[in-house]
Amino acid sequence: MLWKTTLGMMAVTGMLALAGQASAEDKIKIGVSYPTPTHAWAAGMNWHAEQAEKRLEKLYPDVDLILVNSPDPGAQASALEDLVSVHQIDALVVLPFESEPLTDPVLNVKKSGAWITVVDRGLSQPGIEDLYVAGNNPELGRVSAQYMKGRLKDGDNIVVLRGIPTVIDNERFDAFMEEIEGSGINVLDHKHANWNRDDGFEVMQDFLSRFPDIDAVWAQDDDIAVGVVAALKQAGRDGDGMFVVGGAGMKEIIKGIMDGDELIPVDVLYPPAMIATAMDATVNAFKSNGPVAGRYILGATLITRENAESYYFPDSPF
Numbered sequence: 001m002l003w004k005t006t007l008g009m010m011a012v013t014g015m016l017a018l019a020g021q022a023s024a025e026d027k028i029k030i031g032v033s034y035p036t037p038t039h040a041w042a043a044g045m046n047w048h049a050e051q052a053e054k055r056l057e058k059l060y061p062d063v064d065l066i067l068v069n070s071p072d073p074g075a076q077a078s079a080l081e082d083l084v085s086v087h088q089i090d091a092l093v094v095l096p097f098e099s100e101p102l103t104d105p106v107l108n109v110k111k112s113g114a115w116i117t118v119v120d121r122g123l124s125q126p127g128i129e130d131l132y133v134a135g136n137n138p139e140l141g142r143v144s145a146q147y148m149k150g151r152l153k154d155g156d157n158i159v160v161l162r163g164i165p166t167v168i169d170n171e172r173f174d175a176f177m178e179e180i181e182g183s184g185i186n187v188l189d190h191k192h193a194n195w196n197r198d199d200g201f202e203v204m205q206d207f208l209s210r211f212p213d214i215d216a217v218w219a220q221d222d223d224i225a226v227g228v229v230a231a232l233k234q235a236g237r238d239g240d241g242m243f244v245v246g247g248a249g250m251k252e253i254i255k256g257i258m259d260g261d262e263l264i265p266v267d268v269l270y271p272p273a274m275i276a277t278a279m280d281a282t283v284n285a286f287k288s289n290g291p292v293a294g295r296y297i298l299g300a301t302l303i304t305r306e307n308a309e310s311y312y313f314p315d316s317p318f
Helices: 002-026 042-058 074-087 101-113 136-151 168-178 197-210 222-235 249-256 274-287
Strands: 028-035 061-072 091-094 117-120 132-133 155-160 186-192 216-217 241-244 294-298
Touching: 028 042, 028 136, 028 274, 042 222, 042 274, 042 294, 061 074, 061 274, 074 091, 074 101, 074 132, 091 101, 091 274, 117 274, 132 136, 132 155, 132 274, 136 168, 136 241, 155 168, 155 197, 155 249, 168 186, 186 197, 197 222, 222 241, 274 294
Parallel strands: 028 061, 028 091, 091 117, 117 132, 132 294, 155 186, 155 216, 216 241
Antiparallel strands: none
16 A cells, blocks of 8 residues: 555656646746836835735746836837747836837837736827826826915916926826916926936026026926925025925925925825736736726825825835
């Protein structure tokens, strides 16, 4: 009987080994491509992507998430080629560095048969992606403008610091301007500050040198807002009643709101954890019986002193 038991155990062990080999060969390969951090929001997004990779691969042993970040649009286009030719991915989660330069590379991945999830910065050609995950960019613009309309009066002056030239920047800016129109508030000028605090500092320096009377600043992004505040303080204009509205939910900004900062009294939420949402949804495209394709748009909550504590995460990198 012992030899039968031994043979039986060997057979089971062999079957498990074969099953393990088969599962390794049959893994669902999902490429995740996003920019190397150029600002704090992107650093938070990178962190959330890495956390989601660990969680999802532990939950689904047959899923292989391949994370690649790229320092510029050209490098990201090359990374997409490698994900197809080398890794032979079944799906792609991509946050484009810029919309226009990445549209054709993502289209080529689509032609390989891969499922496509686009995050945050949309492509310049509609219909390529199976799933789009983003914050509510038009709402971010509208909520920011509505707050300004509630604080400012007819004849007051504002300046606008935009992000990187992308679809989402256009969505934010267009919605903001549409909401401001007819309010009597004057938009003195708008310039791209690339969601970067150094660029925000330089653009705001230019605005301050040209416009002696500015009542408020829409910085659109918390990194830009940090640069704006530095420029205001350097020029000695941080105490003249001007206020700044940023966006995203950076923990330092939220802490300032909790403490009653009058220079940045509010923020508009745009969570970097949306990359994790996109990764979850893409895995579900292979694991769920329900429909996944479509658009997943997150809200743009106005963060004030009254609700700021709910959005403050001190251990987060952003």
